[in-house]
Amino acid sequence: MSEFDKASDTFVTWLKYNGATVADSVAIKDLRSQNAGRGMVAVKDIKEGDLLFSLPRKILLSEETSELANIPDVKEKLQQLDGWSPLILCMMYESQREQSFWKPYFDILPKEFSTPMFWDQKDLKELAGTSVIDKIGKEDAETLYNETLLPIIKSHPGVFDEKVHNVDLFHVCGSLIMAYSFHDELAVRKRQENDEKDNLDEAEAEAEAEDEDEDSDEEEEEEQGIIAMVPMADMLNHRTGFNNARLFHEPEALQMRAIKDIKAQDQIYNTYGDLCNGDLLRKYGFVDEPNEHDIVEISGDLVLNEGCPKGSSEKEKEAKVTFLLEEEALDDCFVIESNGDVPPELLVCVQVFMMSSQEFSTMLGKRKLPKPKRSAVIMDKIIAILTKRLEQYSGSVEEDEKRLRDSSLSLNQHNSLIVKIGEQLILQKALNQAQAADEHGPKRKKLRK
Numbered sequence: 001m002s003e004f005d006k007a008s009d010t011f012v013t014w015l016k017y018n019g020a021t022v023a024d025s026v027a028i029k030d031l032r033s034q035n036a037g038r039g040m041v042a043v044k045d046i047k048e049g050d051l052l053f054s055l056p057r058k059i060l061l062s063e064e065t066s067e068l069a070n071i072p073d074v075k076e077k078l079q080q081l082d083g084w085s086p087l088i089l090c091m092m093y094e095s096q097r098e099q100s101f102w103k104p105y106f107d108i109l110p111k112e113f114s115t116p117m118f119w120d121q122k123d124l125k126e127l128a129g130t131s132v133i134d135k136i137g138k139e140d141a142e143t144l145y146n147e148t149l150l151p152i153i154k155s156h157p158g159v160f161d162e163k164v165h166n167v168d169l170f171h172v173c174g175s176l177i178m179a180y181s182f183h184d185e186l187a188v189r190k191r192q193e194n195d196e197k198d199n200l201d202e203a204e205a206e207a208e209a210e211d212e213d214e215d216s217d218e219e220e221e222e223e224q225g226i227i228a229m230v231p232m233a234d235m236l237n238h239r240t241g242f243n244n245a246r247l248f249h250e251p252e253a254l255q256m257r258a259i260k261d262i263k264a265q266d267q268i269y270n271t272y273g274d275l276c277n278g279d280l281l282r283k284y285g286f287v288d289e290p291n292e293h294d295i296v297e298i299s300g301d302l303v304l305n306e307g308c309p310k311g312s313s314e315k316e317k318e319a320k321v322t323f324l325l326e327e328e329a330l331d332d333c334f335v336i337e338s339n340g341d342v343p344p345e346l347l348v349c350v351q352v353f354m355m356s357s358q359e360f361s362t363m364l365g366k367r368k369l370p371k372p373k374r375s376a377v378i379m380d381k382i383i384a385i386l387t388k389r390l391e392q393y394s395g396s397v398e399e400d401e402k403r404l405r406d407s408s409l410s411l412n413q414h415n416s417l418i419v420k421i422g423e424q425l426i427l428q429k430a431l432n433q434a435q436a437a438d439e440h441g442p443k444r445k446k447l448r449k
């Protein structure tokens, strides 16, 4: 048996010893030949609703279960941290302890990643033009490490070792959280149980629930849930359109169940969300072909600079931006989905940016956004914006598609090309549609009459 398979076996033995159950219809599979690490497959036919495995809450690794929370002074520090920071610190600590409860789990987690966070400059250059580059956030992450976690690490030399619990380990743990963690709803359930204990009858509870609007409900869930590592549940890979299992958060245990019939030998897939290839690559280090969720982003700055009449003053541009932000029409970027449709808010912003000073002040007086129009002048501007956006990629789709056939490509190069080609094809589709709308639009028709 390979070391890889031995580690998988030790991990499953550890799970079962700690009260997990694993159905005999599933097995862990070595998928390294597909660059997919481990995955889970069906070894027997599975029916929709079947329990695949059940995990007692004590095996979850979080800021509540880590040994770090039992060290009085550190516990207080943990409680003061927010976002991913407490879990990152717990993972940095637990991953380096030989006697950690989670050792068999850490032994099967990867230590290297194919996400752009770890790429060198040469590989990153391949992503030029895509939205991935601006979202990697390596510097921000390192600022968090240096300003928030390092002081805690330094002030507890008996718990941490600055040389071991360093920025490299920080990136490994951060990447694991990004690609493997779950949002555990336990705290939300606790709140609901407490509501019940408060002796509210059902009608009262319903009336109270109706009073809370949806947004505040979401906020509470966000606040009350906790990020946790869920061993085994994170063994499932993702494939767009193939999701056949889901994790159910029960009070005593987390249960992975089939949400479709699954045939023996088929892989069992969770879903990481409806993600475009840029996001799959950035967060998880792989891409899906094809990916119906692909999108392309156009920065608000590009639209502003192309949209405003030449010679517009900075003051006027700023006034237009402020107005559009206040009206919630403008964002950091506009998203074009895989159907290539130009979003109405992009049309509206282009209209406002194109206005003369006088037109703009009249509109400001009315404080009313224009309706999205597809007139010839607007579509000409949209075409100019899409063309400029296409120019941000190095090379054309045809060149990229040709390169994709080169068998000596590295995985990073291949994945970059898939992201780039996906984005450029959407842009071309949008451009074709804009050109067709331009040619057949109302103004052109009028001109031809």
Ligand SMILES: C[S@@+](CC[C@H](N)C(=O)[O-])C[C@H]1O[C@@H](n2cnc3c(N)ncnc32)[C@H](O)[C@@H]1O
Binding pocket: 034, 035, 036, 037, 038, 039, 108, 109, 110, 179, 180, 234, 235, 236, 237, 238, 239, 283, 284, 285, 286, 287
């Ligand atoms: C939640 S983990 C799944 C378990 C993982 N395969 C392992 O061996 O630890 C997420 C990671 O699995 C890999 N992965 C998931 N789905 C994949 C896919 N369709 N193709 C390639 N890799 C995939 C990626 O490395 C991703 O970051």
